Amino acid sequence: MPSPKFKKTINRFIVYSILVTLAIICLFPVYFVFIGSVNPGSSLHSSQVFPSPADWNWGHYLALFQEHDYLTWYRNTMFIAVSNMLISTTFGVFSGYAFSRYQFKGKKQGLMAIIILQMFPTIMGMIAIYTLLGSFGLLDTHLGYILVLAAGSVAFNTWIVKGFFDGIPKSLEEAARIDGASNTAIFIKIMLPLATPIISFVAFNSFIAASMDFIMAEVILRSSSNWTLAQGLFTLVSGQANNNFTVFAAGAVLISLPLMVLFFVFQRYIVEGLTAGAEKG
Amino acid sequence: MSNNLELQVSHKDKSHRKIATLLSVLFMGLGQLYNKQYSKGISWALFEIIALIFFIKPISQGLYGLITLGETPQVRERGRVVDPGDHSILLMAEGLLMLMALVAVLAIYFFSIRDAYLVGKLREQGKRVMNFKETVRNVWENGYAYILITPTAICMILLTVFPLIFTALIAFTNYSSPNYLPPRALVDWVGIDQFIRLFTMESWRGTFLGVFSWTIIWAVLSTLLVVFAGLFVAVVLSQKIVKYRKFWRNIYIIPWAVPGFVSILIFRNLYNGEFGVFNDMLRSVGLNAIPWLSDPMWAKVSVLLTNLWLGFPFWMALFTAVLTTISKELYEAAEVDGATIVQQFRTITFPIVMVAAIPLMVFTFAFNFNQLTFIYLMTEGGPSNANYTYAGHTDILLSWIFKMTLDNGQYAIASAVALVVFLIIAGFAYFNLRNTKSMKGDV
Numbered sequence: 044m045p046s047p048k049f050k051k052t053i054n055r056f057i058v059y060s061i062l063v064t065l066a067i068i069c070l071f072p073v074y075f076v077f078i079g080s081v082n083p084g085s086s087l088h089s090s091q092v093f094p095s096p097a098d099w100n101w102g103h104y105l106a107l108f109q110e111h112d113y114l115t116w117y118r119n120t121m122f123i124a125v126s127n128m129l130i131s132t133t134f135g136v137f138s139g140y141a142f143s144r145y146q147f148k149g150k151k152q153g154l155m156a157i158i159i160l161q162m163f164p165t166i167m168g169m170i171a172i173y174t175l176l177g178s179f180g181l182l183d184t185h186l187g188y189i190l191v192l193a194a195g196s197v198a199f200n201t202w203i204v205k206g207f208f209d210g211i212p213k214s215l216e217e218a219a220r221i222d223g224a225s226n227t228a229i230f231i232k233i234m235l236p237l238a239t240p241i242i243s244f245v246a247f248n249s250f251i252a253a254s255m256d257f258i259m260a261e262v263i264l265r266s267s268s269n270w271t272l273a274q275g276l277f278t279l280v281s282g283q284a285n286n287n288f289t290v291f292a293a294g295a296v297l298i299s300l301p302l303m304v305l306f307f308v309f310q311r312y313i314v315e316g317l318t319a320g321a322e323k324g
Numbered sequence: 325m326s327n328n329l330e331l332q333v334s335h336k337d338k339s340h341r342k343i344a345t346l347l348s349v350l351f352m353g354l355g356q357l358y359n360k361q362y363s364k365g366i367s368w369a370l371f372e373i374i375a376l377i378f379f380i381k382p383i384s385q386g387l388y389g390l391i392t393l394g395e396t397p398q399v400r401e402r403g404r405v406v407d408p409g410d411h412s413i414l415l416m417a418e419g420l421l422m423l424m425a426l427v428a429v430l431a432i433y434f435f436s437i438r439d440a441y442l443v444g445k446l447r448e449q450g451k452r453v454m455n456f457k458e459t460v461r462n463v464w465e466n467g468y469a470y471i472l473i474t475p476t477a478i479c480m481i482l483l484t485v486f487p488l489i490f491t492a493l494i495a496f497t498n499y500s501s502p503n504y505l506p507p508r509a510l511v512d513w514v515g516i517d518q519f520i521r522l523f524t525m526e527s528w529r530g531t532f533l534g535v536f537s538w539t540i541i542w543a544v545l546s547t548l549l550v551v552f553a554g555l556f557v558a559v560v561l562s563q564k565i566v567k568y569r570k571f572w573r574n575i576y577i578i579p580w581a582v583p584g585f586v587s588i589l590i591f592r593n594l595y596n597g598e599f600g601v602f603n604d605m606l607r608s609v610g611l612n613a614i615p616w617l618s619d620p621m622w623a624k625v626s627v628l629l630t631n632l633w634l635g636f637p638f639w640m641a642l643f644t645a646v647l648t649t650i651s652k653e654l655y656e657a658a659e660v661d662g663a664t665i666v667q668q669f670r671t672i673t674f675p676i677v678m679v680a681a682i683p684l685m686v687f688t689f690a691f692n693f694n695q696l697t698f699i700y701l702m703t704e705g706g707p708s709n710a711n712y713t714y715a716g717h718t719d720i721l722l723s724w725i726f727k728m729t730l731d732n733g734q735y736a737i738a739s740a741v742a743l744v745v746f747l748i749i750a751g752f753a754y755f756n757l758r759n760t761k762s763m764k765g766d767v
Contacts, residue, residue: 055565062566065557066575068633073578075601076590087599138476145469153473159753160484164694164722167742168487170494170735174417175486194483197476226468255584258697262730273585277701280589288593295586306581307574310641 076299079292080104087280087288103293113294115268116275120254120298123189123271127253130193132246135200140234142201143208144216154205161198165191166258173262188263192253200245207241208234244312247305254302272298341444348440352433355440359447363456368436375429383422390419393497398507412511413499420490424481488746494739495519501733518740531712531724532741538624539720543693546631547685553632554639555677559669561640562647573644580637588701591630592617618707620717627702627718631692639681646680647673686756690749696722721745 075092081099082091107113141147142154165172172191173182181187215237216229224232235242257273264270272294279291306313340359348355353369356362394410446453454462464471495518498504499511522528557576561569579587594601595616603613616626650673658668699705705719705727714732715724721741728738 051565058560058563058565061560062572066572069576069578072587072590072594072633073582075594076586079593087593087596092601092604134475134479138473141469141472145472147469150469153477155754157480159750160480160488162690162694162749162753163484163488163746164696165484165487166696166722167694167725167746168484168491169726169729170739171417171487171490172483174413174490175482178414178417190479191483194479197479198484201476226465251583256697257585257701258726276586276589280593291589295590299582299586302583303578303581307577310577313641 076292076295079289080296082289082292085289086286100289103289104297106290107294107297111279111290111294112267112270112275113297116270116272117298119185119269120272123185123192124250124253126185126189127192127196128246128250130189131196131200131249132242134193134197135245135249136204136235136238136242138197139201139204140208140230140238143205144213144234157198157201161202165195166262169262176263182263183265183269185264185269188260189253191259191263192256193249195259196249196252200249203245204238204241207238211237240312240315243309244315247309247312251302251305340447341441344440344444345437348437352436355437355444359440359443359453361443361453361456364439364459371432379425379429382418383426386415386419386422387426388419389415390423393512394506394510397510400508409507410510412497412506413494414506416493416497416511417490420486420493424486491739491742491746494735495743497736499735499739500737501735504736505733514736518737522737522740522744527711527713528737531715534709534712535715535719535721535724538718539693539722542624542627542695542720543689545628546635546692546695547689549628549632550635550688551639551681551685553636554641555643557636557640558643558647559673561644573640576640577637579633580641584634585697585701587634588630588698591626591633592702595626617703620707620709623703623707623718627699630702631695631698635688642680642684643677646677650676690752693720693749694722695720696726699723700726 078092078094079087080103081101082094083098083100085103142150142157176182176184176187176191179187181190211234216224216233219229219233254271255273256271257277260271260274264274267275276291276294276298279287279294344355344358346355347358348368351369352372353365353367356365356368359365389410392415393412394415396407396409398405398409399407443453496513496515497511498514498517499506503509504511522532560566561572566572597603597613597615597618600616602616606613615622617623654672655668658672663671699718699720700723703716703718705716705723707718708716712719714728714734719727722745725738725742725745728734728741
């Protein structure tokens, strides 16, 4: 019979070896892409896992701006992500609020349609979207792409916002209504301030979703001056030889850092938002 | 005496609603004019005049195009276009848009008739009728919900519902490369031929069944793996002996924080068969290299492992939050009863966390079912499969559709597959969400 102290040591050893192993697994790809970005040489082939710091080469970062259109991709992505965020958050908050607080004909059917369509990825209607954008002259334009993205995320936003408003007691606006407040006044002065956490979540989520999208961009944005970061970075490593691996890594580091900072700032809202919206589901 | 007079009046006015309705059926707004609602009547009438002048021609042309899908093919002489001919797919898109416009106009028409009828009825009952200003205010206050959902509805009808119907329509044509590709050739309605091909022709059926079963396996395994890995890490982190819990948790959240497409592309390089780091490491300890992305079995394993790396932090965060809500007393009571750690987990922890997890698991499953970006960036569906038509070993239904459409011009059969997938997803969503709180609740 091992002594309790011995048992505790064993226990601690097991738990900590799991923790350390997990940490290595989580950090390794991140380390690898960073080290890739400063590796001498340009292809994956010559990439070393532990190059000596003396050999570190920061030139790949410079190459992003000099030899590739990184700045254009970055600007395009930011413009698209911010526009999508504004449109799909505004629309989603409006409709989510309506679905949560009002009774109207067709509400149940509308809600069911939104859930089903939310699961239906926009890309499945690719041929139609292509034809539709083409006939309105919006193919290969950022406007067309933003509209498609916004339409894709607005259902999810509606659903999450509805879930949040469902949790706010009705007595609040009933009191205001007795005091003679109009619909608009109630919505803007009472409900919107209460909804700040969910609005931040939905906005953050729409921003991230738009800056991460690859497939829809690939269908709509054909010319390289309109490309987003995902498209641009993909071209750097899509071939067999991976001749541009180090430049890709540098680009990946530059896009990941700001998004990671954003993520850690909003982390609390994300878990809360997803659970708040989903519990009601 | 006075009673009698009232009766007479009401008899005389009884036909108000009939007359108003009939007049409105005849021409929009006439009923309102009859009801002495002049501004409203004029607006309706103007609407109908505009609709008649500007929409009759495009609507009838659109519907004609939708039914025939064009009649004159493009004529070329020595490579030059002599007669541009009809473009079936554009005709179909226009026809569909016109059909939707027609439905909208008819709906407005119906509302104007209904309005004339209701106002006529009010007059019969001798009640006061709202004036124009009051009507506008009434719409603004009582129709507020509709105003709020209008932008979303328009967005979704144009860019989600319309593409869906359009895709469904294409599934019943022969739109495909190389023989039925407008503007050079016309596309025709062929009924359910594409579905028959899909389910009876050996090469198509084999691909469909193969890709379909991998899609299911992928969706189920990728969901279960991340959920249980997340639960495992959360439980390990919640052990009393763990110090600096926040520090560890922040490290484990990093895979979630790195942008998805970046990490997928990084993994693609880590797995690289010749130059990848994983194989370098295996070789350096004297083991054989593994054909990560070039062997069908290993490619599937790689895809699942990468998804595990990407997906577990979210579930860890979720379960950590849920675990803190479980009362410590439950565990203390269990310990007094002599329950082992495993028993405690099975009877206390697991049931509680699963209540919170299941709705989100359904969502994750549906999401993974359609995880086109992931598969495409990771393997592009590869390695290729000689028995499949336009698909590789790791292709899921959606990436198969994507390839058929974008790379191979098989629009009609791709649309047929999309329609089948949509029916599966819609059914899945419907049965899962039909009985949830928010659908029952106050609706």
